[in-house]
Amino acid sequence: MFPSRFDYVAATSVDEAIAAKGDGGDETRILAGGQSLLPMMKIRLANPSKLVDINGIPGLDVLERVNGHLRVGALVRHADMVASDLTFGAVESAAPWISDPLVRNRGTVCGSVSHCDPEGDWNSVLLATGADVVARGPSGERVIPIGDFVVDLFTNALNEDEMVTEIRIPVPSGRSGGAYLKLERKVGDYATVAVAAHLELGGGGVITKAGLALTSVAPHNLKVTDAEAALVGEMPSEALFAEAGELAAAASSPRDDVRGTAEWKRQVVRTFARRALATAAASAG
Amino acid sequence: MTKVDDTTHMTTPPEIGGIGHRVRRHEDARFIEGQGNYLDDIVLPGMLHMAIVRSPVAHARITGIDTTAASEVEGVVAVVTGELMDQHGLAWMPTLSGDTQAVLATDKVRYQGQEVAAVIATDPAIAVDAAELVEVDYDILPAITTPQQALAPGAVLIRDEKEGQTDNRVYDWEAGDKAATDAAFAAADRVVSLSTFYPRSHPAPLETCGAIADVNSVTGQATIYMTSQAPHAHRTLFAMVTGLPEQNIRIISPDLGGGFGNKVPIYPGYVVATAASLLIGRPVKWIETRSENLISTGFARDYYMTGELAVTNEGKILGLRVQMLSDQGAFYADAQPTKFKAGLFHVVTGSYDYPAAHVVCSGAYTNKAPGGVAYRCSFRITEASFLIERLVQTAAYELGIDPAEMRFKNFIQPEQFPYHTPTGFVYDSGDYPTALRKALDEVGYDQLRAEQVAARAEGRLMGIGIAHFTEAVGAGPSHTYDIAGLKMFDSAELRVHPTGKAILKLGVMSQGQGHETTFAQIVAEELGIPVTDVKVMEGDTDNTPYGLGTYASRSTPVAGAATAMVSRQLAEKAKRIAAHLLEAAPEDIELKAGELFVKGTPARSVTIQDVSLAAYTNMPDGMEHGLEGVHYYDPPNLTYPYGSYIVVVEVDPETGVWKVERMVALDDCGVRINPMIVEGQIHGGLTEGFAMSSMQWITFDDDGNCIGSNFMDYLIPTAWETPRFELLETCVPSPHHPIGAKGVGESATVGSPAAYVNAVIDALAHLGVRNIDMPLLPDRVWSAIQSAQG
């Protein structure tokens, strides 16, 4: 419960934060909600030499719909997402299942996205909805599609002197629906298996866009592209969703651990993908 | 549910608040304002802080310890190793089960998390910084992680330092009658068997363990603040371990943030902190982290059990055979009565009437933490109750008899009490059929069975689980029960002050059970002193009479009885004083709700307050002054609370996830002193039963690494997962307890795991599933369905 010693900078602007981060190099970390970083530091699994606290930077708490996107600033907390009526589909469905109510009051969406924990929930939601990550560095801003941002286990595509300033989630204009189904052992536990599903329907109800992504069953959050391809252009049906479930199960690579066997986890992927898609279709109306 | 006072046994008005009243708890006043005084809240002048260096591996020879770098950290006062402890004869200490345990390892480490060295520093963060710098060289040895491996031929010897120990066997023990049991099995139509593993669990009170040792180098006075459920026993054991004179040791157990058995043993940290304080001459504080708590202090369960029931085709049980193998960890440190190597596990015959049983137990050393504490359980009764209730349920399926019916066919009948069980217990009282009937009626059993048929037809899996447990709590009697030689009596000292207010001092120790209220109610009941005028004091060995402490649900049966007895002793004296004041004969005085009056003329009366004043101001010649007394109570028998629990679950066939739809719990713990507190205890126990059946366990990988070493992996249910409970009661008082009470603090933990598991198994029984080991993780449930469906 006593982190190692470190230096602390309370940044008051993004520029200041990226400058401080750039100076410190590898051992410097951005401190957002602190709900992943501080727990690791308390048990000395992480020992950064410097923390750059972004909580005092004005404007980063932006949560709004602009130009067909939901903008989620770097200081938007999970609880803000739960409370907001700007969310939709899988985003709305996932928010209450992130950690627990106390952690949700501190932890940020962007912090979770940056952390790239394969057991983190948000990245699956962003993969399913096709969101972008906005990063700022000394040379300005770049927009990184979430699929490129998530590189690997605890590894994102940021340069050392960059930070995430916001996330942009496209808001569908037509009929759409989504769901996030999470199997957790108890509140506050990371997902044993979770599935994010996002569907957009065109005239006559045919699926025009499909997103399906998985949590905790691969080295990183996994977008199931074959399933998405199989869904697009089809009419929603139990059989179609069952097929997508099979594809999702096949794409996953879970491991045996205390939470359960790989075989069973694959079965949960299969079941939850089917159910999440059915819920998404039903909510698309 | 409307809450009513238990009027059946109520003799006092609410202003007095004796037995049966839902008196709001006295202790709450400080807790709701954040004014509790837990161990970590205590700060002494000049206090130092200790951090312990622990073994990262399960089994290894220590080839070197280098403390140089740690010692050089600014703020570090001392680094203590086993070698230093050894110089003072303190490298090893006795356990509560007659074994020895390393305080700081000198030769080998025998489990992951074992204590190897300790750093004492001026600041707790510095102690942790420096502890990271202690370098220990280990020569890794093969780790033994199951008792089966431990007892296999050629297994590496874990306790090689122990003279005469040639294998990893800890004990062999048996109870019952083998010949009679063999005969019963020979006469049986069928034999039904079940093998199941009750996994390792941990009490994990929300407050971890800790101590502040303050040894005064001038006076030799050692004041040790300690998270102790048994301060008096700990003082004596401390005196024996350290050689300090017992009158110089004062153990103070402050407010405890839960205990559940975890705070019964003496841990190496306490001993090292005391030794360090002695050597340095300043107070030393040691507070466990949660992971230290989970990896190194008293675990519970870890029993591999096989039971066989001899039955007739009609469902009559003829006999029981049980084989049990326990995983004791690296040191045999069960906190349990000396004579019984497997605690009271032989109560495994349960609530049923049959003539023969034979129980064979063995224990083995493994490379795991020692402990074997009675986690919300009276010495291994949890395991026993689980096995018999699972076994009876299995027999019902095998015989095609309804599980409730199976129990009715075999229950001990009310007129059979006192009932002598085939393993030597004498159950005091009970009416099992009435209890189960009432619970079945409440849950709507017949209708549920009909719904189950309909659900199955739709492909849904619904299950109804029953458990009817009988517990044996409240040890002594002292002729049979002792801990490390100390007889299991308990005591109460009552002093009534001149103004009629009283202080009650006890040898037991509350950890949340509400002693300050419940025991005051007993005094209120017996003497008529208003409950708010009675202060209860525990946990300071200099200021309370000797007692064995609080665990195994023994406070009400033993210290509660002592309280009633000492109150009665004072009531007798009060009558004699009243006789003097009223100029009547003592035998003509009656005491009722605080009024002492002459039989037949209630107008001639004085109050208990008048009498109290007189005891100090106006005593008859020849009578001793004061109104004070002490009573040491040695119970004539254990008490045997029981209950009928029914759980209804729905299982998702596609994922194995199950959910409790209903949990109806009927408890009979005899007379309820404070029904509100009793219900609270039951709620807590039902939750821990749910935890163990669904998610809470500690396991190990093949190298002996502990999985379950923090609250991310050791899962404690939150309010969201925890079922809602519906409570019921019956009341058959204990015939030998002065107020007819039985213990209740642990009943629900003991009884409920089988009910939850039986419910899930019941949902799958038609598929042929008979067993899934706890915890019933969804993957296990799903796999069971898969294999049953072929």
Add this chain to the structure above:
Amino acid sequence: MEVTVTVNGSDQTHDIEPRVLLIDFIRTRVGLTGSHIGCDTSNCGACTVLFDGKPVKSCTVLAVQADGHAVTTVEGLKSNGTLHPIQAAFKEEHGLQCGFCTPGMMLVGAALIEANTEPSVDDVRWAISGNLCRCTGYMNIVTAIQTAAATGEG
């Protein structure tokens, strides 16, 4: 670093290392020991305080992050000598046993009933699901929070 945290309405200025956690600051620098430590992995909620009015785990916030912010602990629930309704209700409904989780539970409850004056059983169970209790089985905690909400004084 010198920080000033407003704890229960009073400014507390201390010179601390950045690594000091808020819980440690409150317990050992300010000297208020009603907030507890029950784990080292941010899972138990025994350390819950209100941070600018919202319940957070004070073991997972640095004290330096609280500089210029307002923190309420259990010691700050009572006002003008009167118990907060949540405190009275915890006693009345037997919402506590050992008392170790109680400060955290009460603070979460107080924040909940401020926002929701008629919480359902599920609302309460959801709200307290970041706080562990080992003793009570939560039944009476839920009732206590509902009782406090019903007083309308939250």
